[in-house]
Amino acid sequence: MMRSILAFLAFAAFANAQAFSFRIGAPVASQDFQFKSAAFVFRTEGCAGVEKLKITAAAVGRVNGERRSMDLHVAASSSHPGVFAVAQQWPQEGNWVVSLKGECGDKIAGAIVPLNRQGFIRESAKFFSRAAKDSEIDAALKDLAKKEEPK
């Protein structure tokens, strides 16, 4: 009986612990003027201690039918720890998404952020409790191409 109660309590504590995830926003969310021209900004949630955080980002796109990808530089806010920005480092032509991967100790989070000429498409962004898979990235690119087709 006691073991059941303890197991239940442990499970409850585990479930209540905030999951490690990304939150994305427009540059104004950073409250950091250095990021005013960023494609988007993001912060992590559920990672106690920014010093444990490791972030990588890559832009993946289709340009004239050809799949391309590039690693991206992620800028950290000096005035707001835990807030980061991604500036556009990919070409204007084609359809592009940004794949984020975060590591906080043994926790991992992922996100796919589609972009168009107006900026990031919030409602199409996807979030994961792991790194995004290539198939998910390709699916996001396909969806984006459909939405961006001239009507």
Place this chain on the structure above:
Amino acid sequence: MEMTDPAAERFAQSMLAELPLVEAPESVWRGIEARLDAGERPRPAPVFRWPRWAFAIAAIFAIVAAIFWRASQRGWIDTGHSSQTIAIGQIGTVTIAPGTRLRVVADRPEEHRLALQHGEIHARITAPPRLFFVDTASGTAIDLGCEYTLTADDRGAGELHVTRGWVAFVWQGRESLTPAGAMVRTRPVSGPGIPYFEDASSELKRAVDGRLDVNAALGAARPRDTLTLWHLLQRVSDTDRAPVYDRIATLAPLPASIDREKVLRLDPEALKLLKEELAWTW
């Protein structure tokens, strides 16, 4: 006056001949003789003369007035039928639309300030915040790192549209924060209005642009429109504030660190924390 008409001259002479001849009283002649004996010269009628120092002061005043008038006209830019682009120090540029009148008020590294009397400008600023300001009759636009278009008429009524970054518009303690993709109307008597995103519904825009309709604004708001609702918190009465806050909390679930009671009391720190949290939905 020389009479050239002989007939008129004969007439005048005949009239004079008809007039009786009367001698001046003896006292008049005695008075004149006495004054002549005293060496008194007939005094001419008094004439007012300006002292020389008065002319000097008037001249100095005129020169100073001219200098002030010239100084007041210096720095004004009237674009007429064409547009013009000016550099704002090393921090950006301002494109001035046709039919615009504005003045450079300050051009220092720590402050660049324009005064927009009427017309339209498009500013692109690359500086740290609060270095570039534009004054209008209905308030001051404070650059917080951005690109925007500002229009104003002579009364100060106008619009601010932000395309990059964000802009604060302040007037007599009332402030509006307008991020990229949003706009705010300005009015000469009441300063900045309530900002909203340009893609907000027409119902929301109507609810906050004209006569304030709180219920309509709450009903029309999307999660992104918490920008508008955050400003609404500070513009409504105490009784209307709780529904606004509760609608915000429904649209954008808030962390426990946001204190509802403090927000309803318009505690500045609580409002700031709420704004920083809601900005992630804007």
